[in-house]
Amino acid sequence: MSSVQIRDVRKSFGGFEVLHGVSIPIEDGAFVVLVGPSGCGKSTLLRMLAGLENITSGTISIGDRVVNNVQPKERDIAMVFQNYALYPHMTVADNMGFSLKLRGAKPDEIASRVKRAAEILDLTRLLDRYPRQLSGGQRQRVAMGRAIVRDPQVFLFDEPLSNLDAKLRVAMRTEIKELHQRLKTTTVYVTHDQIEAMTMADKIVVMHDGIVEQIGTPLELYDRPANQFVAGFIGSPAMNFLKGKVGTNGRAGFEGPNGVELPLASAPAGSDGRPAVYGVRPEHFAIADDGAEAEIVVVEPTGSETQVFAKLGGEQVVAVFRERHQFNPGDKVKLKPNPSLVHLFDEATGKRL
């Protein structure tokens, strides 16, 4: 186990810079998830950490050692690939033992370590099979087994669950998290799925267009997103954004689109009449007599909750209710955001106010 320090790392392909100075501290034993839309540079960063891409500038260190010029095999890391990258011509046992064999370990040592890893992952029955004889979830577990057999300093996961169906994905999510709790190996996990990030991470790094937007625990990101991008990326359904301006003369309120009055617990200092973006999560709406009037467009019940799409001041918003209201399209309702849970963002920079 080791800590990992990523300091001001940049990456260019040709003249095109895809990572613009990324710094991420990763504590020993942490489960860190890099999350962001595709093309944000998260997989590139992971591959640089693995040593599969070189580092244009900045430093990456594992433990106390800067690994910029260290060969992948000397970095003592193990990686689980999106397509698993199992060797098709080797049995499960050979796949898992391959790295030990290359290191020159004795056959009985390889066998015992493979056996131990197989027991952890419930693969013992499958050790003699070839990858093509396994289901998607089993292949995924073999890929993890290959990683844990080596007992590395750091585990890297590159979107490991995206080839699985929805149900298996949820099951494997739990399994990976449980594995981490058991082995306590520092883990860096890349995904584009914010739910995966929220459910698994000790610490989430939200990336966008080659920069780090915010680093924090799942609930920090949810409760206090640093900017409009993070606010919109974390949470499902996504946060509603309404453009307008902060109330004048120190009045705690927000003038939304088409003059809709929205509540604010307190106006930030010096923001009188300032144009801003008002963010409210769907689950933070309530039906209240002093709410803003909205017209219901679509109602989507999911059983545990109901998603309501409505027009508020001409803008479409989504609200989620756990109570069972009787709504019909065309109904007028009074929607009131919870003033202590709304967010304000600068209109130009998107930064939190």
Add this chain to the structure above:
Amino acid sequence: MTTLQTSAPAQAPAAYTPPLWARLQANRNWIALWFMLPAAAFLILFLAYPLGLGVWMSFTDERIGRSGIFIGLENYQWLWDDSIFWLSVFNTLLYTIIASAIKFAVGLYLALLLNRHMPFKAIIRAIVLIPFIVPTVLSAIAFWWIYDAQFSIISWSLIRLGLIDHNINFLGDSNWARASVIFANIWRGVPFVAITLLAGLQTVSPSLYEAATLDGATNWQRFRFITYPLLTPIIAVVMTFSVLFTFTDFQLVWALTRGGPVNATHLMATLSYQRGIISGRLGEGAAIATAMIPFLLAAIAISWFGMQRRKWQQGSNND
């Protein structure tokens, strides 16, 4: 069926049977036969019949202009005692083994090289194919000049470099002639091996190499444990073809040396042509050609059983 019919009445009212023609029209097998017929006729006419005829001819004393009579194994007995025939067998095996081995090594090396990222990759790949697309006889004529006793560019260059002081008699000396035709065959055969293996290499997922790199494999270990095993099915196919083509080669040798000097480069194919067509002893020529069949079957059998061993390959791949 029999158990059902134990109680059948002796005089069951005859069921209506449509006329034969109507039945045939509805019979899927009969229709399938007709669909198969053009291809079958083609194969029978141009493959099975000549092969059968050749084998039959090898048991006769047929000559050009005179049909032969059945003489049993006399042609083979004659060949058994013919040192030139045995020399041609030796030459053919030498030619095939050396040329195929070098073609495999060079082809694999070229394929690995071409599989890397490099500038002008497409053009280089096209250039590699050139020896393959030039007609054999044309390339043989070019080699004929390259190997010429007086005007050989190789001799000229080596003399200029001061490495030798007189021309090498490439096609006049037994061992030089053998080496020369083998080299020409290699030059011609490498592109086929290289391009086919390159196609095979490109089916290997790059993430397997990345996984192996992280597992600690060196370049050589990546080749030994990933590339080579994943390539074996393609290698088996391409080398079978390469061995068959080389074993049956005729054009190149005939154009370069006609089997000379003193039969040193006679292959079974060229000897068969010389005995059968040039000398007109069709039966004997056919016997030499027929004698090639067991060797070819052996080559096919080896690759066939080689291919059957790979369990991991059957069914779908893992990505």
